[in-house]
Amino acid sequence: MGDATPAADTVFLARQLSKTYGEGEAAVHALRGVDLAVQRGEFIVLLGASGSGKSTLLNILGGLDIPSSGELRFGDHWLSGASEAELTRYRREHVGFVFQFYNLIPSLTVRENVALVTDISAHPMPVDEAIAHVGLAPRADHFPAQLSGGEQQRVAIARAIVKRPDLLLCDEPTGALDYQTGKLVLEVIARINQELGTTVIVITHNAAIAGMADRVIHLSDGCIQRIERNPHKLTPAELSW
Numbered sequence: 001m002g003d004a005t006p007a008a009d010t011v012f013l014a015r016q017l018s019k020t021y022g023e024g025e026a027a028v029h030a031l032r033g034v035d036l037a038v039q040r041g042e043f044i045v046l047l048g049a050s051g052s053g054k055s056t057l058l059n060i061l062g063g064l065d066i067p068s069s070g071e072l073r074f075g076d077h078w079l080s081g082a083s084e085a086e087l088t089r090y091r092r093e094h095v096g097f098v099f100q101f102y103n104l105i106p107s108l109t110v111r112e113n114v115a116l117v118t119d120i121s122a123h124p125m126p127v128d129e130a131i132a133h134v135g136l137a138p139r140a141d142h143f144p145a146q147l148s149g150g151e152q153q154r155v156a157i158a159r160a161i162v163k164r165p166d167l168l169l170c171d172e173p174t175g176a177l178d179y180q181t182g183k184l185v186l187e188v189i190a191r192i193n194q195e196l197g198t199t200v201i202v203i204t205h206n207a208a209i210a211g212m213a214d215r216v217i218h219l220s221d222g223c224i225q226r227i228e229r230n231p232h233k234l235t236p237a238e239l240s241w
């Protein structure tokens with residue numbers, strides 16, 4: 001494959017990734033020719049104005065959507081051109097998602113919410129280990145309604161990591177949280193990146209969060225406008241906004 005062969009530690013390789021929703025005059029070009037390589041263990045922050053294509057890119061990387069054209073591979077797997085069944089297996093085996101809203105099941109305890117995922121995972125970690133990673137061991141028998149927003153988001157993170165995903169994809173994980181609570185959630189995400197070596201991609205509207213990334217990708221109108229590498233990553237405690 002010549003120079004198309006990714007380095008061994010490349011997780012994603014995207015070439016000319018494009019996504020168009022709709023047709024004709026109603027067509028929306030959400031992504032327009034994105035080239036990107038993501039390395040194993042990287043912490044990436046995606047920034048860009050509303051409508052710039054951040055969620056579209058994250059959803060395609062996570063196998064929730066498919067590109068209209070271009071190529072995307074995850075390790076040895078081609079995600080562009082993958083069938084629905086292949087994408088489902090990819091998501092199940094490799095990807096943990098965290099969204100702005102936590103989507104926990106209200107009638108189940110923290111431990112039960114996290115345990116649900118282990119039934120469909122090949123090599124899950126013990127449920128209590130995942131809960132300990134997010135600092136919620138003392139709350140394992142509580143129900144979501146008994147937890148703060150930040151604690152609920154940490155349960156969602158435990159649920160995302162219990163299957164030991166290669167990737168943790170987060171779409172506005174602190175969007176619904178206040179300053180201090182948001183920082184606690186970011187600390188949990190940073191710890192998972194460092195301790196478990198999970199590749200992390202975070203979408204945010206908060207440019208201050210970019211300080212904790214290895215690389216910051218700026219999207220504009222469906223294109224990568226620029227990519228910055230942080231010479232010194234900041235801890236969430238060092239961020240201010």
Ligand SMILES: Nc1ncnc2c1ncn2[C@@H]1O[C@H](COP(=O)(O)OP(=O)(O)OP(=O)(O)O)[C@@H](O)[C@H]1O
Binds near residue numbers: 050053054055056057
């Ligand atoms: N399912 C869809 N059908 C039609 N258009 C869509 C669809 N999903 C996204 N779009 C459009 O594609 C463009 C990119 O949307 P996307 O959600 O990726 O942007 P974003 O940068 O994540 O925005 P935000 O910060 O507001 O979440 C927007 O113009 C949006 O309206």
